[in-house]
Amino acid sequence: NTSSTPTPPPIPTPTTEPISDNTIPGKIEAEDYTAMYGIDTEGCSEGTLNVGWTNAGDWMDYNVNVQSAGQYTVEFRVAAQDPTGTLELRKGGTVLGSVIPPNTGGWQAWTTVSTTVNLSQGQQTLRVYLTGGNVNINWINFTTSSSTPTPTSTPAPTGWTLVWSDEFDGTSLDTGK
Numbered sequence: 096n097t098s099s100t101p102t103p104p105p106i107p108t109p110t111t112e113p114i115s116d117n118t119i120p121g122k123i124e125a126e127d128y129t130a131m132y133g134i135d136t137e138g139c140s141e142g143t144l145n146v147g148w149t150n151a152g153d154w155m156d157y158n159v160n161v162q163s164a165g166q167y168t169v170e171f172r173v174a175a176q177d178p179t180g181t182l183e184l185r186k187g188g189t190v191l192g193s194v195i196p197p198n199t200g201g202w203q204a205w206t207t208v209s210t211t212v213n214l215s216q217g218q219q220t221l222r223v224y225l226t227g228g229n230v231n232i233n234w235i236n237f238t239t240s241s242s243t244p245t246p247t248s249t250p251a252p253t254g255w256t257l258v259w260s261d262e263f264d265g266t267s268l269d270t271g272k
């Protein structure tokens with residue numbers, strides 16, 4: 096047995112940071128973005144981290160895997176002091192839905208605001224875009240939303256209505272009238 100040059104340890108493959116696979120339905124931690132503009136993170140009173148230091152035009156991108164196409168309720172866990180604007184959920188250039196963050200009276204005073212969005216199936220990038228600021232975000236939760244279509248009501252008839260009746264006393268049609 097001859098001595099040989101030790102095999103160097105394999106060079107680890109670079110991984111996309113922080114999280115590249117968020118499953119929907121499911122909860123996405125706001126700090127688990129794959130790209131962002133203008134924000135920062137801090138320790139959250141509810142655990143994990145929250146996104147903060149938000150201003151109009153800031154955004155975070157999330158790699159998500161939507162299990163099935165359909166309507167989802169999306170909840171934003173937010174804390175805000177004198178917030179402005181909205182939180183938009185975007186895909187590409189399309190605004191899928193938005194919420195107005197309320198003034199919760201403190202940077203760690205958390206509440207949940209929600210809206211519904213329609214998502215397509217599969218791996219995709221969703222963006223949370225801030226049209227305003229002064230809002231912290233802890234997580235975003237997607238749950239399936241039963242999109243029972245609103246039944247279309249029959250319009251009320253106007254004027255005369257023709258009604259079929261089985262009341263027929265005669266023995267034949269009176270064609271003279």
Ligand code: MG
Nearest residue numbers: 124143144233
């Ligand atoms: Mg968080």
